[in-house]
Amino acid sequence: MSGLILIVEDERDLVATLEYALEREGFRTRSAYTGRQALEIAVTEPAPDLVLLDLMLPDMSGTQVCQQLRAGERTRAMPVIMMTAKAEEVDRVVGFEVGADDYVVKPFSLRELMLRIRAVLRRKAPAETTLAPTPYGRLRVDMDGHRVWVDEGEVTLTALEFRLLTTLIARRGRVQTRDALLADVWGVQPGLTTRTVDTHVRRLRKKLGDIADYVQTLRGVGYRFTTDLRAAEDDEP
Numbered sequence: 001m002s003g004l005i006l007i008v009e010d011e012r013d014l015v016a017t018l019e020y021a022l023e024r025e026g027f028r029t030r031s032a033y034t035g036r037q038a039l040e041i042a043v044t045e046p047a048p049d050l051v052l053l054d055l056m057l058p059d060m061s062g063t064q065v066c067q068q069l070r071a072g073e074r075t076r077a078m079p080v081i082m083m084t085a086k087a088e089e090v091d092r093v094v095g096f097e098v099g100a101d102d103y104v105v106k107p108f109s110l111r112e113l114m115l116r117i118r119a120v121l122r123r124k125a126p127a128e129t130t131l132a133p134t135p136y137g138r139l140r141v142d143m144d145g146h147r148v149w150v151d152e153g154e155v156t157l158t159a160l161e162f163r164l165l166t167t168l169i170a171r172r173g174r175v176q177t178r179d180a181l182l183a184d185v186w187g188v189q190p191g192l193t194t195r196t197v198d199t200h201v202r203r204l205r206k207k208l209g210d211i212a213d214y215v216q217t218l219r220g221v222g223y224r225f226t227t228d229l230r231a232a233e234d235d236e237p
Contacts, residue, residue, distance in 0.1 A: 004030065018052065036060070050078070050121060077159060081103070123159050138211050165215075167184055179194065
């Protein structure tokens, strides 16, 4: 697996280290030292396959960069891994809330970073076969094209949100615990808590709009996908 990685980081020594490590692993790299430069590169062909994004940039925050990537038609599905020295849970939650697919804390192991990059890229990779979008009630999902529709309107999801939704769909009708979802969607990354699952479910429901109740909460247990809303049980607020 290879691809083009955009490194957004103002520490030039770290950029050089990341460029060397990534290129040794077979990736191509481009680098940006400011948020504005990163946003310009993100819409330049060839488009990056993944963005490594520092949170502390000289002109704007990495959070703002991520928000603008998620708002752009050409960049909204571009995977983003945030890099930061902020290790508090609240910082991780904010990162995921603005659309990050993963979050690594400095100082980090280069080997771990490479594994996380490959894991995110695998989640983005399309399936080998092409199938028509599959309907689930008012929801239609194109597994190959990473696309989702509610009725006739397309819903844009991040790579991680799409993986969360399709994991729940694959096990529809069965309750999935938060720990099970952490293991299967996030890969049980160190430092993540079940609150991360709750944050992403809230984001996913908001994007699903009128059919948010397809993703049901079972109090004290976890989540379940169903198009039979008569099966709803004691949802949490």
